[in-house]
Amino acid sequence: MIRLTVDKALEKYGLTRYELGKRTGIQYQIIDNYYKNKVKRYDSDILDRICGALDCQISDIIEYKK
Numbered sequence: 001m002i003r004l005t006v007d008k009a010l011e012k013y014g015l016t017r018y019e020l021g022k023r024t025g026i027q028y029q030i031i032d033n034y035y036k037n038k039v040k041r042y043d044s045d046i047l048d049r050i051c052g053a054l055d056c057q058i059s060d061i062i063e064y065k066k
Contacts, residue, residue: 001064001065001066002062002063002064003037003062003063003064003065004034004035004037004039004042004061004062005060005061005062005063006031006034006035006037006050006061007035007036007037009050009054009056009060009061010035010054012060013054013056015054017031017032017035020050020053020054023053024046024049024050024052024053025049026046026049026050030046034046034050042062047061047062
């Protein structure tokens with residue numbers, strides 16, 4: 001199972017969803033869906049922009065569990 005961990009990453013970096021939206025140019029509602037793990041299809045551009053804004057690796061915002 002693939003799970004988004006944007007919530008943990010934001011907590012680790014001390015950012016809010018609103019601030020992440022401002023840094024990435026992504027609408028708050030989209031950030032909120034990634035934060036709440038409600039996304040069924042992951043957009044590589046959005047994931048890239050989130051990683052760029054947080055200066056992190058993709059493994060910091062996505063985890064895989066068997």
